[in-house]
Amino acid sequence: MAKSNLGIQRIHSIEVCVREAEPWLDYLTKGFGFQLVAASTGPDVEQTGTRRRLLRCRDIGIVLAERVHGGSTAGRYLERHPEGVSRVNFLVQDVKAAEEVLLERHATPTDFVRTETSDGGERRELCIATPLGDVEYGFVDDVEEAALTLPGMEPAGAFDPNHNPLCLVEIDHLTANMRTLMPTIAWYEHVLGFRRQWDVQFHTEDFKPGFGTGLKSVVMADEESGVRIASNEPLRPRYEQSQVQAYVDLNRGPGIHHVAWQVEDLIQAVDHSRSQGIEFLPTPREYYSSLQGRMTTQGIGSVSQALEDLETRGILIDGDRSGYLLQVFCKDQSVQFKRPEAGPLLLELVQRCGATGFGEGNFRALFEAMSRS
Ligand SMILES: [Fe+2]
Structure with missing residues (x-):
């Protein structure tokens, strides 16, 4: 197809x-x-x-x-x-x-x-x-x-197309969490005609034996429009303790875990949202002390933003030789609204500087940073 x-x-x-x-x-x-x-x-x-x-x-x-x-x-x-x-x-x-x-x-x-x-x-x-x-x-x-x-x-009101304080560009991707991927992946392929564009799987058992968790992620895309939807499933060992299963438990079933919006300038976007009371997930300090070494290993060349500016805002970096991306996750809606029934949905902001991935390196880096700190 x-x-x-x-x-x-x-x-x-x-x-x-x-x-x-x-x-x-x-x-x-x-x-x-x-x-x-x-x-x-x-x-x-x-x-x-x-x-x-x-x-x-x-x-x-x-x-x-x-x-x-x-x-x-x-x-x-x-x-x-x-x-x-x-x-x-x-x-x-x-x-x-x-x-x-x-x-x-x-x-x-x-x-x-x-x-x-x-x-x-x-x-x-x-x-x-x-x-x-x-x-x-x-x-x-x-x-x-x-x-x-x-x-x-x-x-219901006049629309000002120039009002865009965060300089949002478009929906970058959606990510759904479920207990098993294959029915969804096959459905995207055979019913919607989407193509498999990217996949990754990792487990942090090797870093912290007896504690790590893991996930598998597959991105399906509509080649004509570029619409991309990621799907995640948990991996063994400790399948039930994975973050993917935690979402499925909270949502009481599979569903859309996050919506990612692409922005032109993530530093500016975070500053604006924060000034309006939006809370972002904090990033452990340890993530930044090991950042330089990780960037060298991953082949990320020069970064236009000052690393200090990224650290003060908790912005994450991932990428490879083709470029990098900056990303940040808002706290989920149950935290933002202080009501459990507001749900586990969260928003991601991403700035792409050449990278086409989804920040997979950050999953592991964050886990390792949290384990060290
Ligand atoms: Fe994402």
Whole structure:
């Protein structure tokens, strides 16, 4: 299978099921520069039992789906899971054409194509079930390229395309955690037509016998659009103690563990988010004392940023001879909102300086640093 043939252009939006939208709205607008652009119409809320709000920053969309009553899709999701990603919407050229390809490949739609006609043209939406438990994948299109809405919504405010305080570029990747990878990898390949782009596995048993844990990660990509989704499974020994299983336990099933946004300048982005109250995962000091040696071993050449500036912000570095990347993880939502039911989803910010990987070297380096400190 050479191409997905789904006409995917990019990820349109990530949909998060929430109990209350207010803290999320505050978090995303102040901390990351998102703007509220559309919201469910009254009749749509009545019909679906879910109030959806679309936030945007550049081309990056987030839908907050707030349950209005328990029998709704959002209500059912929240009965089974803490708050988290319930749907990933892909923007495609033509939903009907994508549906034809998906049905040929035995995809499982959760409903018929929803079509909505407005002044701007016709918008359509199709949802399919995935091997990721209650996470669905959606396909949306719009004839008016700049349309900032979804079926069932109406504009909720003016959108300023230049408002982007973190200089977000695009969604870099999504990462999902599950107990076993193969059903998901095979589904990406045979149903979505994605290709295996990258994989890694490691275990830290060798560094600290009797304590280490490990994971295997595979990245599947849509070659036409460059959309990339990583999937992780735990490795033995101590399978049940791995961070991947810890997420599955907290989420009460497989799901999207993190969403990574690419930024132009990570130092500036971290400074802005921090000033707005966003908390990042701390990095042990030991990580930086062994950094220079690690960079030499990995073949990372010169780095434009001062290492001191990275250390004071807890920014991680990884890479190889082709270049490097800088990355940082926010604390998960249950910590940010101080409520366990806000869930284990977290956000990653990444600045790419030539590297195409996903920071695999940092998993091990962080584990080793924590073991030494
Ligand atoms: Fe990541």
